[in-house]
Amino acid sequence: MKELYFHRDSQRGVDKTFMWLTEEVGELGRAIRTENREGMEEEIADILAWLSSLANLLNIEMEKAALKKYGMGCPRCKSNPCRCTF
Amino acid sequence: MKELYFHRDSQRGVDKTFMWLTEEVGELGRAIRTENREGMEEEIADILAWLSSLANLLNIEMEKAALKKYGMGCPRCKSNPCRCTF
Numbered sequence: 001m002k003e004l005y006f007h008r009d010s011q012r013g014v015d016k017t018f019m020w021l022t023e024e025v026g027e028l029g030r031a032i033r034t035e036n037r038e039g040m041e042e043e044i045a046d047i048l049a050w051l052s053s054l055a056n057l058l059n060i061e062m063e064k065a066a067l068k069k070y071g072m073g074c075p076r077c078k079s080n081p082c083r084c085t086f
Numbered sequence: 087m088k089e090l091y092f093h094r095d096s097q098r099g100v101d102k103t104f105m106w107l108t109e110e111v112g113e114l115g116r117a118i119r120t121e122n123r124e125g126m127e128e129e130i131a132d133i134l135a136w137l138s139s140l141a142n143l144l145n146i147e148m149e150k151a152a153l154k155k156y157g158m159g160c161p162r163c164k165s166n167p168c169r170c171t172f
Contacts, residue, residue: 004159004166018115025111032100032144044141044148045155051137055130058118062130069131073090080090 001052009053017057021050087138095139103143107136 009017024046031039055062073080095103110132117125141148159166 001156004156005168008168008170014118018118022111022115025108028140029104029108032104037144040144041146041151042155044137044144044146045151047133047137048148048152049156051130051133054114058123058126058130060127060130062134065127065131066134069128070087070090070135082091082094084094 001049002056005049005053006056009057014054014057017050017054021047021054024050087135088142091135091139092142095143100140100143103136103140107133107140110136 012020024043028040028043028047030036031043052062055065069075072078074082074084076082077084098106110129114126114129114133116122117129138148141151155161158164160168160170162168163170
């Protein structure tokens with residue numbers, strides 16, 4: 001995703017890329033509400049793409065950030081599966 | 087993520103899981119606005135986790151959906167890197 005879009009993401013900047021991300025989240029909401037399965041798939045792919053673009057712009061490695069927080073099980077109860085009771 | 091949270095996600099349901107996702111997007115917005123780097127990392131990990139939970143609930147394979155849309159380059163111009171001019 002970095003190779004594919006980084007030059008465009010850089011020109012657009014963080015704020016506008018965040019706006020795109022929120023727009024895709026809204027579109028996913030609509031796909032869910034209207035039970036449009038193809039739309040749901042597409043919008044989930046789009047959110048992942050825009051989140052990845054944003055992470056690249058912020059110089060954050062998305063996978064590494066996810067593993068740091070969730071790689072050892074639930075960050076609250078430390079179990080896998082999660083056993084939180086709230 | 088499915089192993090870790092699916093039983094809880096199932097109880098919560100799609101609509102509330104979507105609400106959690108939007109909440110995390112809001113928190114990422116705040117982390118960016120306040121230039122809180124640790125927060126940005128955490129919120130990106132959280133968005134990825136909630137998006138994954140939502141995909142599991144909708145029975146969509148997130149990676150497969152992303153590859154389907156972006157695996158062959160930009161879905162609009164078909165190039166990698168993207169060469170769209172708009």
